[in-house]
Amino acid sequence: MKLGIVGLPNVGKSTLFNAITNAGAEAANYPFCTIEPNVGVVTVPDKRLNVLEEIYKSKKKVYASVEFYDIAGLVRGASKGEGLGNKFLSHIREVEAILHVVRCFDDPNVVHVEGSVDPIRDIETISLELVFSDMEVLDRRMEKNNKLAKSGDKKAKYEQELMEQIKVRLESGKPVRTMELNDEDAEFVRGLFLLTSKPVLYAANISEDDLMSGNLDNDYVKKVKEYAANENSEVVVISGKIEEELSSLDEEEKKEMLKEYGIEEPGLDKLIHAGYKLLGLMSYLTAGQQEVRAWTIKIGTKAPEAAGKIHSDIEKGFIRAEVISYDKLVECGSEAAAKEKGYYRLEGKEYIMKDGDIVQFRFNV
Structure with missing residues (x-):
């Protein structure tokens, strides 16, 4: 499973990336700190392997894994090459799903590229840049396919008609993933590699204070959840700062801190479980004296x-x-x-x- 972590600059992408991978990606209070995507591979938490290890007295256990790509912050105009837009867009094509980090906290010490905190505006800024990029890709494909469709080629005609429908959706500012497609249509759309066809998981990044006070559904988070519900996307509420602290602790210290904050499971576990659900994944197991192992497959x-x-x-x-x-x-x-x-x-x-x-x-x- 490959998840691309995206969001506007300074919303907490690299902080979250550091927390969930312990990879030490640079996190700084200025835009475009992340240029090339940092890649971190983390194991999928699965308590079943611990139990099987005991039953089989196995020599080792091998967890399934998830790759997190920390991709450069996007700004308005990225589809036209603003900021590091073109690099950003090319990196998104390599992932299976998008983990969109949204800032849901106020902090005067952390600058916001748009000058104020507004999660829906931030989401739509990125969403529109992806839509613009997809429209360019689609226009090129339609131009190439047009002559063949006009010649009476049935397959080309079907593709052209479907692309016309997709274009209407994109022109309305809506992502392709919100379209209802049959199996044949979905297969063709996959081959277009459109950015807005990728499933999205929103990570609502709240402050340490909100997490400690149990205010997980602050006004910003409520808006993100409402927005996500309208496009059948998932939302996971996390605190990047807390997750970064947790990542530096050993298992016992981590359990103690989770208990202190009243957190049932680390943000990483929440993100992975939500990512599995989003992509329709599950795990089967193999077990023996040599090893116990989890294998990720589609449901x-x-x-x-x-x-x-x-x-x-x-x-x-x-x-x-x-x-x-x-x-x-x-x-x-x-x-x-x-x-x-x-x-x-x-x-x-x-x-x-x-x-x-x-x-x-x-x-x-």
């Missing part, structure tokens, strides 16, 4: 394709999958006890994987 993935995540040869030579649910294995306490109770089952090529399936693939190459 609805069939067993052979899931096997291909481990190695393409396993997918090609797939015979069957020996499967047990995580809950059933834990209930029994051991593999032997679970087999004795008949909880293991053999599944074929049409089996659709479920979150928490513990699997051993049988294959022949």
